[in-house]
Amino acid sequence: MNESDIFVRKTANYRVWVDESGVGRIRILKRINFKILVALFEELHGEIKKRMSENPGKVHIVFYISKSLHDEMSVNAKEFLGFCQTCMGIKFELVLIEM
Secondary structure (H helix, E strand, O other): OHHHHHOOOEEOOOEEOOOOOEEEEEEEOOOOOOOHHHHHHHHHHHHHHHHHOOOOOOOOEEEEEEEHHHHHHHHHHHHHHHHHHHHHOOEEEEEEOOO
């Protein structure tokens, strides 16, 4: 994979990337609003699907968040993450990070 094929988004609040194996990864560093969370998943899901066009399979996304931010996460955000896993055919992993 060359430099132009790498998908990465970095801000002060989050990092989003697709690794070499096609797994999407989101790391939340600071609080973000629900609209941004949905937009991140939409963009990442589309990028993974585009990369999987030659070899279709289940989309895999790993979501990294600190325990403190997870505890503060809204009910809507938690429900959305559950929806992604059960209704959109996404293999979803939630990794709580101790900071």
